[in-house]
Amino acid sequence: MNAMTAIDPADWADEFPVREQLVYLNHAGICPIPARTARAIAEQAADYRDFGSVHYRRWTEIAARGRARLAELLGASAAEVAFVRSTTAGLLIVAESIPWREGDNIVVADIEFPANVYPWLNQERRGVHTRFVPARDRFPTVDDYAAACDAHTRVIAASWVQFATGQRTDLAGLAQLARDVGAYLAVDGIQGLGALRMDVAPLGIDFLSADGHKWLLSVEGCGVLYVSARVLGDLKGFWRGWMSVPDSGDYLGYGQPPRDDARRFEEGAPNMLGAAALDASVGLLLEAGPAAVEERVLALTAHVAEGARRLGCEITSPPGERQRSAIICFRHPRVSSDEIVAHLATEGIAAASRLGSVRFSPHFYNTEEELDRALAAVTECL
Numbered sequence: 001m002n003a004m005t006a007i008d009p010a011d012w013a014d015e016f017p018v019r020e021q022l023v024y025l026n027h028a029g030i031c032p033i034p035a036r037t038a039r040a041i042a043e044q045a046a047d048y049r050d051f052g053s054v055h056y057r058r059w060t061e062i063a064a065r066g067r068a069r070l071a072e073l074l075g076a077s078a079a080e081v082a083f084v085r086s087t088t089a090g091l092l093i094v095a096e097s098i099p100w101r102e103g104d105n106i107v108v109a110d111i112e113f114p115a116n117v118y119p120w121l122n123q124e125r126r127g128v129h130t131r132f133v134p135a136r137d138r139f140p141t142v143d144d145y146a147a148a149c150d151a152h153t154r155v156i157a158a159s160w161v162q163f164a165t166g167q168r169t170d171l172a173g174l175a176q177l178a179r180d181v182g183a184y185l186a187v188d189g190i191q192g193l194g195a196l197r198m199d200v201a202p203l204g205i206d207f208l209s210a211d212g213h214k215w216l217l218s219v220e221g222c223g224v225l226y227v228s229a230r231v232l233g234d235l236k237g238f239w240r241g242w243m244s245v246p247d248s249g250d251y252l253g254y255g256q257p258p259r260d261d262a263r264r265f266e267e268g269a270p271n272m273l274g275a276a277a278l279d280a281s282v283g284l285l286l287e288a289g290p291a292a293v294e295e296r297v298l299a300l301t302a303h304v305a306e307g308a309r310r311l312g313c314e315i316t317s318p319p320g321e322r323q324r325s326a327i328i329c330f331r332h333p334r335v336s337s338d339e340i341v342a343h344l345a346t347e348g349i350a351a352a353s354r355l356g357s358v359r360f361s362p363h364f365y366n367t368e369e370e371l372d373r374a375l376a377a378v379t380e381c382l
């Protein structure tokens with residue numbers, strides 16, 4: 001049993017053979033996939049190889065189970081979940097589908113990862129302006145967003161967790177603000193989903209998009225778009241494709257309306273391998289338990305913060321308990337973060353450098369010993 005949390009990483013060692021090669025602290029970049037996920041992909045690839053589409057029904061069942069598991073992780077219903085090819089793709093669906101009025105605006109912080117910026121900037125062509133919340137070098141608050149909103153604000157768009165600071169956004173506060181000003185809340189969820197607990201409905205989130213390749217422990221190219229049933233009907237301009245309709249097997253029945261659930265946004269042939277990978281990985285996360293996973297990643301990032309402080313580093317992630325996440329960033333007053341991360345790589349430690357800080361992003365299966373090894377390697381640079 002691990003001293004700190006309910007999860008014992010030893011119980012999960014077989015699922016994460018990456019630990020035999022590396023200390024992997026870059027889940028906020030691209031994650032290693034669990035053994036069961038690699039098997040699920042390999043089994044389906046073998047099926048494609050040996051049988052073509054003969055077992056297609058089985059693949060659709062796996063994808064359906066994956067959708068149900070994603071819904072469980074989100075606290076949503078399966079009818080509110082669409083598979084998408086990236087976080088960006090999900091946000092593009094939302095941004096392109098809102099029936100905008102000329103003069104509407106979108107409010108977004110100026111420290112967002114660009115996946116949550118371009119879909120909104122694209123709306124300039126419709127006379128819809130993106131207003132940036134000035135947040136450089138700071139941790140934006142709900143009040144900062146409020147100051148940028150007015151009666152024409154149609155969307156508040158925010159990352160659940162900021163990629164370069166690890167700040168966890170007060171989504172309940174932003175949802176309340178969105179309700180107050182009559183706007184939608186759109187969330188880029190990729191830096192939180194799979195690491196932190198989510199419950200979309202009580203939070204009042206309208207849209208959330210996340211690809212699979214970070215905390216969800218899956219692969220690039222298949223993620224999830226949540227659209228609240230409350231607002232599904234508001235989205236009008238999406239691409240209706242042949243698979244968006246209730247009876248996609250009625251090939252010549254062109255007059256069909258879109259499906260009445262979020263699958264209306266899945267316009268054509270699905271990414272079956274990606275869906276199988278998500279099914280396996282989300283199954284693993286549910287087995288580990290979202291509350292236990294959250295408790296563990298927060299304990300691990302607290303451990304890093306403590307160690308990095310002892311080395312004379314400044315913690316550049318927010319200190320407040322409610323703003324912490326599975327990402328922890330720090331910098332040394334003299335040694336550049338790029339240099340530190342490059343040295344860590346030579347020691348078999350995967351981390352990242354973002355906006356001048358070293359970024360560690362451990363997942364629940366990482367151990368305190370691994371973190372201490374990484375911190376010891378940081379010391380070698382100082």
Ligand SMILES: Cc1ncc(COP(=O)(O)O)c(C=O)c1O
Pocket residue numbers: 028086087088089113115116159161162163188190191210211
């Ligand atoms: C906050 C955030 N959003 C989105 C992405 C990726 O977007 P996409 O899934 O569209 O590649 C990243 C990281 O790559 C990110 O950190």
